[in-house]
Amino acid sequence: MKHFQPHEFRCRCGCGLGMDSMSPRLLEMLDEAREYAQVPMVITSAIRCEAHNKAVGGKPNSSHLKGLAVDIAVHGSSSRFAIRNALIAAGLNRIGTGKNFLHVDIDQTKVPAVEWVY
Numbered sequence: 001m002k003h004f005q006p007h008e009f010r011c012r013c014g015c016g017l018g019m020d021s022m023s024p025r026l027l028e029m030l031d032e033a034r035e036y037a038q039v040p041m042v043i044t045s046a047i048r049c050e051a052h053n054k055a056v057g058g059k060p061n062s063s064h065l066k067g068l069a070v071d072i073a074v075h076g077s078s079s080r081f082a083i084r085n086a087l088i089a090a091g092l093n094r095i096g097t098g099k100n101f102l103h104v105d106i107d108q109t110k111v112p113a114v115e116w117v118y
Contacts, residue, residue: 009027034086
């Protein structure tokens with residue numbers, strides 16, 4: 001990966017799950033999105049074990065559990081706009097918008113081409 005480091009994709013609880021549990025396709029698409037965005041993309045949540053997912057209030061069917069999702073920090077409307085557009089340009093079309101983050105996933109068991117607000 002050109003723009004990200006393996007530690008960014010580790011489960012935050014310290015259980016040992018990491019980048020090797022992430023979808024290679026998602027990682028490639030994120031690197032492509034970073035090229036388009038031309039702004040930093042800080043991963044705040046990636047793979048999660050079941051215990052960590054429950055601790056942070058994640059849904060039981062969270063795409064984070066399968067290594068198919070990440071949350072990306074956003075700092076204001078300009079970075080949100082740039083990152084969101086870059087994700088779409090890279091082919092990512094399941095995007096959730098929170099106040100300080102964007103969720104993106106490639107979970108094919110869920111409805112494609114959607115955007116939602118937390």
